[in-house]
Amino acid sequence: MTTPFYVAPEQMMKDRADYARKGIARGRSLVAMSYADGVFICAENPSQTLHKVSEIYDRIAFAGVGKYNEFDQLRIAGVRHADLKGFTYSREDVEARSLANNYAQMLGQTFTHEMKPMEVEILVAEITDTPGEEQLFHILYDGTVMDETNFVVLGGDSESITTTVAEGWSAGMSARDALELSRSALAGPDRELTDHALEVAMLDRNVGRRAFRRIADTDIASL
Amino acid sequence: MTLPQYGPGADPGPDFTAFLRRNGIEPMPVASPNAPHSPTTITHGTTCVAVRYTDGVVMAGDRRATSGNLISHRSIEKVFPADRHSAVAIAGAAGPAVEMVRLYQLQLEHYEKVEGAPLSLEGKANQLSQMLRGNLQAAMQGLAVVPIFAGYDVARETGRLFEFDITGGRYEEADYAATGSGSLHAETVVKVGYRRNMSADDAINLLAQSLFQAADADSATGGADNLRGIYPIIVTISAEGYERVADDVVGERFAAIAEAFSANHREVEA
Numbered sequence: 001m002t003t004p005f006y007v008a009p010e011q012m013m014k015d016r017a018d019y020a021r022k023g024i025a026r027g028r029s030l031v032a033m034s035y036a037d038g039v040f041i042c043a044e045n046p047s048q049t050l051h052k053v054s055e056i057y058d059r060i061a062f063a064g065v066g067k068y069n070e071f072d073q074l075r076i077a078g079v080r081h082a083d084l085k086g087f088t089y090s091r092e093d094v095e096a097r098s099l100a101n102n103y104a105q106m107l108g109q110t111f112t113h114e115m116k117p118m119e120v121e122i123l124v125a126e127i128t129d130t131p132g133e134e135q136l137f138h139i140l141y142d143g144t145v146m147d148e149t150n151f152v153v154l155g156g157d158s159e160s161i162t163t164t165v166a167e168g169w170s171a172g173m174s175a176r177d178a179l180e181l182s183r184s185a186l187a188g189p190d191r192e193l194t195d196h197a198l199e200v201a202m203l204d205r206n207v208g209r210r211a212f213r214r215i216a217d218t219d220i221a222s223l
Numbered sequence: 224m225t226l227p228q229y230g231p232g233a234d235p236g237p238d239f240t241a242f243l244r245r246n247g248i249e250p251m252p253v254a255s256p257n258a259p260h261s262p263t264t265i266t267h268g269t270t271c272v273a274v275r276y277t278d279g280v281v282m283a284g285d286r287r288a289t290s291g292n293l294i295s296h297r298s299i300e301k302v303f304p305a306d307r308h309s310a311v312a313i314a315g316a317a318g319p320a321v322e323m324v325r326l327y328q329l330q331l332e333h334y335e336k337v338e339g340a341p342l343s344l345e346g347k348a349n350q351l352s353q354m355l356r357g358n359l360q361a362a363m364q365g366l367a368v369v370p371i372f373a374g375y376d377v378a379r380e381t382g383r384l385f386e387f388d389i390t391g392g393r394y395e396e397a398d399y400a401a402t403g404s405g406s407l408h409a410e411t412v413v414k415v416g417y418r419r420n421m422s423a424d425d426a427i428n429l430l431a432q433s434l435f436q437a438a439d440a441d442s443a444t445g446g447a448d449n450l451r452g453i454y455p456i457i458v459t460i461s462a463e464g465y466e467r468v469a470d471d472v473v474g475e476r477f478a479a480i481a482e483a484f485s486a487n488h489r490e491v492e493a
Contacts, residue, residue, distance in 0.1 A: 055336055077226040079336045080242060085224055087243070087329055102226045210332075 013142075016117045020141035021156075023119025024066040029155025030123070031185055032063060033169055034134045035178040038127040038203040038211060042182035045199035048217065053201040055212035057082040057094050059127050061203050065155040066120035066141075074103060074122060096126030100137035100145055108143025117141050121154045127203045127211060131172065134203075153185075161185045175202065175223050195220040239333035240326065240354075250326050251319065251358055265365065266290045268301045268320060270405030270437045270444040271312035273373040273384050274413055275398055276426035279461035280373040280382035283430040284312045285405070285438060286453050287445030297448060302456045304465040306331045309347055309374025310458055314403030316366040323354055323368055330354075344376040348385045348393055356391030363389075371400045375460050382460065405437030405444035412436045427457055427468060431476040435484070447477035 028044035030052060041063050043052040052071075053063040056078045064071025078099055086094045103122060111117045124137040136148040146152075151169050153161045164185035173181075179200065187193040200215040200223075207213055215223065227246070235241040243250050271284035284301035287294060302312045303324045311327060313320040330350055335341040342350065351372050358368055372385040384396045398417055401410040412433035421429070434455050438446030447454050454477060457468040 049339075051339060054339065074226075076337055077228055079333065080227045081224060083239060083329060083333050083336075084227070084242070084246060087239075087326075088224075088248070098224075102224075106226050106228075 013112075016111060017142060020111075020117040020119050024121055024141065025156030027065050027067075027155060029153060029157055029161055029186060030063055030065050031151065031153050031161065031165060031182040032123055032125055032136060033151035033165065033173075033178055033182070034132070034136075034171070035202070036131070036172050036174055038205045039125045039134050039136070040175060040178040040182070040202045041123075041125065041200070042179065042186065043199040044186045044193060044197055046197050047199075051201075051214075052199055053214070055079075055210065056099065056124070057086065058091060058209050059203060059205075059211050060094070060096050060099065061123075061125045061201065061212050063123040063125070063154065064120050065122075067118070070118045071120040071122055074106070074118075074120065077106070078103070078124070096124045096135050096137060100124045100139060103139050104143045104145045106143075107139060107141060111142040123152060123154055125203060127205050129205060131205075157188075160188060179220065179223055237334040237337040239330045242333075251323065251354070251361075266295050266317040267443065268299060268314055268317045268403065270401070270403040270409050270434060270441065271301055271314055271371055272401040272406070272409045272413055272430055272433050273312065273371055273399065274417065274421075274426050274430060275382045275384060276421045276423055276459075278382070278423060279375040279459065280310075280384060281423065281426040281430055281457065281459050282310050282312055282371070282373050283427075283434055283455055283457040285434055285445045285455045286448070287443065288317050289443045292442075294445075297445065297451065298453045300456055302458055303328065304458075305347065305372070305374070306335070306341060307464045308341075308377060308460060309344065309372065310460055310465055311351065311370050311372050312402065313368060313370045314406070315368040319358065319361060319366050320368040320370070323358065323370075327351060327354060343378060344374045344383055347374065348372050348395075351385075352387065352391045352393040354391075355387055355389065359390055369402045371402050373400070373460060375462060375464075377462070380462070401433075403444070405434075405441035408440045409433040409437040409444075423459055423461075427459070428476060430457060431455070431473065432480055435477060435480045447474060447481070449474075449478075 030043035032041040041053045045052050056062045062075050062078055082094045118141055122139050126135045136152045138146040138148050138152045151165050168181040183193050196217050202213050203211045204213050235245050240250050266288050268288050273282040282302055286298050288296035288299045305311045367389045376383050384400045386394045386400045399413045416429045437444045454470050454473040457473050459466050
């Protein structure tokens with residue numbers, strides 16, 4: 001019988017984290033921020049059909065960056081969790097905090113116990129009827145949860161993007177301003193991003209029970 | 224409640240009912256084969272009608288629920304949005320019917336969220352059909368639910384109507400549909416007054432007229448309750464989506480119909 005090589009736990013975790021980070025950095029980034037009517041989410045995504053941002057429940061949205069099949073699996077698990085909870089209890093009882101904790105559990109579990117960590121970073125956003133009460137839960141590949149205020153950047157090159165967004169963000173900004181800020185932050189100094197390269201969606205507290213609204217590429221100009 | 228996860232073989236897909244069963248929840252009550260036929264005192268809902276108009280469909284339902292000869296509720300709702308572009312109206316045993324609608328709404332929303340696109344109108348009608356088939360045993364014991372389904376078909380750009388029976392039989396109607404104890408009266412009024420490509424206004428008037436006559440002839444159907452300010456529900460579904468006609472507008476229509484009706488009678492007696 002061969003004895004497996006001893007690998008220090010620190011080294012093992014570091015290797016896994018490096019692996020996950022590398023995978024996430026290969027994809028494009030995503031920006032979410034509070035705006036006048038709720039939460040504005042903008043991703044760099046040339047695909048019209050494979051979405052990074054989607055609806056979870058009445059007032060809750062989901063966004064993911066990294067490996068598509070992995071965050072899409074998380075998205076569907078989130079929809080099921082929310083719909084089951086809403087059916088068993090009531091629609092009011094479905095909230096982002098509990099969902100974010102569940103995601104953290106699942107990602108943390110995978111990170112420590114599985115061969116391969118999930119190469120994803122996800123966002124769970126929730127709005128209420130009151131402006132300024134938006135919640136942005138940023139969850140990392142290892143299950144770390146961060147409760148962000150005002151705005152959040154997901155993805156590999158997040159530092160430079162965060163700097164740009166932090167400079168341009170203001171409370172109660174319009175959807176148009178949020179879009180242009182996201183566009184310039186995601187593009188960086190050397191690139192231009194057209195409407196077709198963006199995926200735009202929002203949680204809008206003025207559109208009724210289901211607050212999630214996806215803006216088609218062709219409608220971005222008319223925001 | 225933890226995050227549900229499934230292996231490739233066990234995944235329930237976008238089907239919410241299958242997902243509930245996987246979690247040990249039986250969504251609709253299962254009738255026992257030995258249970259006796261239910262007594263008539265179970266709460267029943269009554270008349271609903273729908274008609275096509277130029278931009279889609281209009282649907283209406285009264286607000287009364289009866290248990291035998293007793294009026295048990297005066298303000299129950301029998302017309303519900305199924306999703307953005309469709310509505311379902313119910314007649315029959317109120318308990319299972321309301322639960323069926325709740326499950327149906329969730330089923331459509333769940334599919335839309337998981338798949339990222341809504342079901343086709345035909346697909347939605349088939350889903351309702353399957354739920355009714357699942358309720359057949361209970362229906363045979365007196366807990367029948369008989370809905371009508373109406374919606375705007377976004378792909379074909381037209382309003383469409385479906386009637387059902389307790390076995391899950393699905394029948395698409397070209398012009399109008401009705402269900403419930405007062406449906407005979409209501410449908411006759413609609414049949415006589417129906418024209419192709421009516422305006423929304425004319426269609427709303429026609430349905431108000433039909434419910435007025437049904438309430439006049441059928442004791443289980445409620446009309447406009449002016450004492451309490453409770454009026455039948457009328458909704459329109461068009462390319463813009465589901466929209467409920469405001470109560471005061473419905474109230475005015477019913478007042479006008481009642482006024483014309485009684486003026487006519489006073490004239491006859493004079």
